Amino acid sequence: MQKLCAAQFCISIRSFRSAQLMHFFQRVIRAFTREAGLSGDYRLEVEQEEVVDEVINNLMEELGSNRELTEWVVGIAQQNLVNDEGWDLRPGLREFSKEIFKEEFRLVENEVAAVAKQPNFFVNLKQILTAERHQFLAAIKKRAARAVAIIQEEGWTKDDFKYGQTSAFSFMLRLSKLKLVQEVDEEGLGKRPLNEFQNSLNWPSSKTAYKVRMEQVAYEQLIPLLLEILDIHQKGFVRALSAEIVLGNLNEFGLIADIARKLKEYKQENNMMLLSDAPYFLNSVIDGSDTPFVYEKVGSFYKNFLIDEFQDTSGLQWKNFKPLIVNSLDAGYSSMIVGDVKQAIYRWRSGDLFLLQSGVNTEIGEYRIQPYVLDKNYRSSRQIVAFNNAVFQAAAQLVQKEIGAAIIPEVYKDVAQDTDKKQEGFVEVAFLSDDADEKWKAIALQHIPLFLERLQTLKINLKDIAILVRTNDDGQQIVQHLVEFKHAGKGKEGFRYDVVSNESLRLDGSGVVNFLITALKYLHNPDDHIACAQLSYEYARFNHTLTDLHQVFTVSNQTLIEGHLPDSFTSHKARLKKLPLFELTETLIEIFDLGNLTGELEYLQTLQNEVLNFSNRERNDMGAFLDWWEEVGHKKSIQISGDVDAAQIITVHKSKGLQFKYVLVPFCSWELDHGSKRPMMWVKSDQKPFDAAGVLPVKYSSRLEESFFKDAYEEERKRCYLDNLNLLYVALTRAEHGLIVTAPVPGKNKKLNNVGTLLHDIVQQPALATGWRAPEQVWRAGEWTNYKEEQNSSVASLSLKNYASASWGNKLVIRHHSAGHFQLEESETTTRIKYGIHLHTIFSRIRYKDDLNETFQMLQQSGIMNEQEKPVIRQLVDELFANETVASWFDKAWEVRTEVPVLLPGGEESRMDRLMLKGRQAVVVDFKTGTPTNADLHQVNGYLDTLRKMNFHPVKGYLLYIRTGEVVQVPPDKPAKSAKQNKNQLGLEF
Numbered sequence: 001m002q003k004l005c006a007a008q009f010c011i012s013i014r015s016f017r018s019a020q021l022m023h024f025f026q027r028v029i030r031a032f033t034r035e036a037g038l039s040g041d042y043r044l045e046v047e048q049e050e051v052v053d054e055v056i057n058n059l060m061e062e063l064g065s066n067r068e069l070t071e072w073v074v075g076i077a078q079q080n081l082v083n084d085e086g087w088d089l090r091p092g093l094r095e096f097s098k099e100i101f102k103e104e105f106r107l108v109e110n111e112v113a114a115v116a117k118q119p120n121f122f123v124n125l126k127q128i129l130t131a132e133r134h135q136f137l138a139a140i141k142k143r144a145a146r147a148v149a150i151i152q153e154e155g156w157t158k159d160d161f162k163y164g165q166t167s168a169f170s171f172m173l174r175l176s177k178l179k180l181v182q183e184v185d186e187e188g189l190g191k192r193p194l195n196e197f198q199n200s201l202n203w204p205s206s207k208t209a210y211k212v213r214m215e216q217v218a219y220e221q222l223i224p225l226l227l228e229i230l231d232i233h234q235k236g237f238v239r240a241l242s243a244e245i246v247l248g249n250l251n252e253f254g255l256i257a258d259i260a261r262k263l264k265e266y267k268q269e270n271n272m273m274l275l276s277d278a279p280y281f282l283n284s285v286i287d288g289s290d291t292p293f294v295y296e297k298v299g300s301f302y303k304n305f306l307i308d309e310f311q312d313t314s315g316l317q318w319k320n321f322k323p324l325i326v327n328s329l330d331a332g333y334s335s336m337i338v339g340d341v342k343q344a345i346y347r348w349r350s351g352d353l354f355l356l357q358s359g360v361n362t363e364i365g366e367y368r369i370q371p372y373v374l375d376k377n378y379r380s381s382r383q384i385v386a387f388n389n390a391v392f393q394a395a396a397q398l399v400q401k402e403i404g405a406a407i408i409p410e411v412y413k414d415v416a417q418d419t420d421k422k423q424e425g426f427v428e429v430a431f432l433s434d435d436a437d438e439k440w441k442a443i444a445l446q447h448i449p450l451f452l453e454r455l456q457t458l459k460i461n462l463k464d465i466a467i468l469v470r471t472n473d474d475g476q477q478i479v480q481h482l483v484e485f486k487h488a489g490k491g492k493e494g495f496r497y498d499v500v501s502n503e504s505l506r507l508d509g510s511g512v513v514n515f516l517i518t519a520l521k522y523l524h525n526p527d528d529h530i531a532c533a534q535l536s537y538e539y540a541r542f543n544h545t546l547t548d549l550h551q552v553f554t555v556s557n558q559t560l561i562e563g564h565l566p567d568s569f570t571s572h573k574a575r576l577k578k579l580p581l582f583e584l585t586e587t588l589i590e591i592f593d594l595g596n597l598t599g600e601l602e603y604l605q606t607l608q609n610e611v612l613n614f615s616n617r618e619r620n621d622m623g624a625f626l627d628w629w630e631e632v633g634h635k636k637s638i639q640i641s642g643d644v645d646a647a648q649i650i651t652v653h654k655s656k657g658l659q660f661k662y663v664l665v666p667f668c669s670w671e672l673d674h675g676s677k678r679p680m681m682w683v684k685s686d687q688k689p690f691d692a693a694g695v696l697p698v699k700y701s702s703r704l705e706e707s708f709f710k711d712a713y714e715e716e717r718k719r720c721y722l723d724n725l726n727l728l729y730v731a732l733t734r735a736e737h738g739l740i741v742t743a744p745v746p747g748k749n750k751k752l753n754n755v756g757t758l759l760h761d762i763v764q765q766p767a768l769a770t771g772w773r774a775p776e777q778v779w780r781a782g783e784w785t786n787y788k789e790e791q792n793s794s795v796a797s798l799s800l801k802n803y804a805s806a807s808w809g810n811k812l813v814i815r816h817h818s819a820g821h822f823q824l825e826e827s828e829t830t831t832r833i834k835y836g837i838h839l840h841t842i843f844s845r846i847r848y849k850d851d852l853n854e855t856f857q858m859l860q861q862s863g864i865m866n867e868q869e870k871p872v873i874r875q876l877v878d879e880l881f882a883n884e885t886v887a888s889w890f891d892k893a894w895e896v897r898t899e900v901p902v903l904l905p906g907g908e909e910s911r912m913d914r915l916m917l918k919g920r921q922a923v924v925v926d927f928k929t930g931t932p933t934n935a936d937l938h939q940v941n942g943y944l945d946t947l948r949k950m951n952f953h954p955v956k957g958y959l960l961y962i963r964t965g966e967v968v969q970v971p972p973d974k975p976a977k978s979a980k981q982n983k984n985q986l987g988l989e990f
Helices: 002-011 021-036 048-060 067-082 090-101 109-116 121-154 168-176 211-248 250-269 275-286 293-298 315-330 353-364 382-403 407-411 440-457 472-487 511-524 529-542 558-562 573-577 581-591 601-617 622-631 702-706 710-732 755-762 828-845 849-861 869-881 884-888 934-949
Strands: 043-045 272-274 426-432 465-469 647-651 660-665 680-683 696-699 735-744 778-781 895-903 909-918 921-928 955-961 966-969
Touching (some): 090 250, 109 250, 121 168, 121 250, 168 211, 211 250, 211 702, 250 696, 272 275, 275 315, 382 426, 382 710, 382 735, 382 755, 382 778, 511 529, 511 573, 511 601, 511 622, 660 710, 702 710, 710 755, 735 755, 828 869, 828 895, 828 909, 828 921, 909 934
Parallel strands (some): 043 272, 465 647, 465 660, 660 735
Antiparallel strands (some): 680 696, 955 966
């Protein structure tokens, strides 16, 4: 059944289209604007950061004239000074501006814009919230100050009170100096004011001389004041704390509204749409329609849809796509959604795992959905599968207990998997403690080269090892440690410690790339003496002509510095500067002979790709490119072949969907909650005065648990724990044969706040207890072994020895004469070539002989063939049909496909001119206009091999050489030709 489905799928591939959701939405939008007669020349901006910089610069120009904006910026600047951050606000504003591109904000953007337009909205809101907060604090401080005054009038000191530093006197003294509402939250208030302090016997200490008097005053005066304070707290704390939280984010609220306003103005002025705008624009056009007309404008009709990685689909993307799915189902067609809720780790990109968990069932209807659970693991060895089954069944229960979210076990209910693999594999999880000199993370770094050595001892290649990290910073630490390890001579002979990572593959790490950028900088600004000197130095270094570092930099005369550079560069700077950007970089490569530098070709090719992309997307301008390079381009990385024998350092996020024979997770300690990175949340409350403000921005914090925004906090906390548990799931399920993990030993409080603590609790549970070694703090299963599986033959890669670069002016020349260009009559050769092409077109398009008239008419109407050519070509077609073999191909007993795309073994893409099917029998025909070659036979044999793998039998292949009428049968082994036609039969002899 699987083979049959594959065959049907591959044959119909011309009716299959694959695209990212964003690209699909772009096609729809362009088709819609064209159909509606709107301006279709709008610019689609991909580089969002450049637009943000422009918007921030425009915003800064309003400082001074815009009073509210000035206050917000000054307020944030003051916060930066308090936090010992830089005075320049722009970097912070760039980071802050990311909020306006998140789906959470885009869904409430119109509402925010509406309230922000109201006169004095922010001023009035600030006054109301400040009054709420001040009234609460003042009422408590007044009563607490009265209590302190009574105590001081009596002449009592803190030593006269019970409980020392936590006495009733200390409590009242603290409240009399209260500055923040959050200081009297549940923890700050404490338990004694609710219990012990309400009994006068608990006020005096046992040693005081004023015991009787203190009990009397406490009973008559102090405890009534305490009860008043508690009553005020009970009635007003939640409201006052909510006001304080919103006030703390009011500057950010105003800035977000203003940045969103300026961005909207900028896009309108520049007739531009950001790539991230596509789903929002489309959603506004659809506006809840069940079968939106906008999709009809794409020009294509799709019956079935398949959405992969659905757990990472955003709510807005689903709203846009759902009408198509529903329409397809209503028409009787089926569609497919593929995803795994446990691998939903892209919520920061607005992915919503609850769509897959329950949303689709609710919105589409359970009666229309047939779920299929894939419960067999084809990737990992037995020990790894068993370990992960036990870990995540237990983890779901522990996390549920911690945060009280029943959704966690629901997500992980199908986590248990089977495997058919016979290999045992191995798992090792080591828990490391801080020692007197080093933290556990430094010790984990020291373990990495030891793990690499042990794996290499088993004859394991480095390219089969992946080191998974939570952040790029973690990856950079590992790279730096391994480099220092090698340079310090700590590495053992016969072992290697090579790694590749995104950071190590960045373009700005390449000498040749930096050299080219420096050359561009110097051309752009010839007065840049530093760039000139650096260019001269690097050029001398490349050519091994530099003997002294001071040769270049001690010379201040620019002419002398340029003397180290080629004359073809220094004498033609003005001409070079006028060249188009891509041609300029190609010319510089040729002038400085950079294409022959070994070890740099990949970087050079990637840079040229980026230059070409920039030229097509932006202005073909050197200055604009250099600005883009400084801000964005230098971060670009090269793509390397998987054959490079080096361990790969990769983030867990980027590893999703990948697999590696051996996986190291050296820093398995990321927090389950947000930790220090507190995201902005958009919340609402039906309580006054917050209801009138609509949506409000607040920073994620445990303080929200006691505010009017408790529900939003608990929902975010639940999702955050699930995100980080899913991240652990992805990390631990990438390994095929070996999994090695290091994590910290939990602290004394053993609070479940990170994945390391979670793992430490789980490996000691009964299901995994047999592998636990308590003295070593290590869990082990299986033996470290080298798993060698049968390798499929890989496609041979082509390695370039140099980067070929030459001026197009030396390749292209204008022909100043032509023997036949101005002749009224075509030459006989030209006519034959044209007729051959026409015949190929006809035979590639018709399914049956009955289609000939319609095809001739279509070619004539489209201008491909004229009235005079038609009878001649028709006669040639009839002569070909006189061949019985050719005529049999057009019998209606065949099911025919024409122009069939096909992927050949090795990844090469081609196209079958004609494919005929009859049950499982298949015949493929390729039409050729040239002379026979062995490549033709090889090509058709590739088609036949593909068809056999798709379970077709028997299969036959033919070549029809239209020029001569010769038919060549292509069997699996030796080709057998049919009787040749008379070579002059068609009159197309060249």
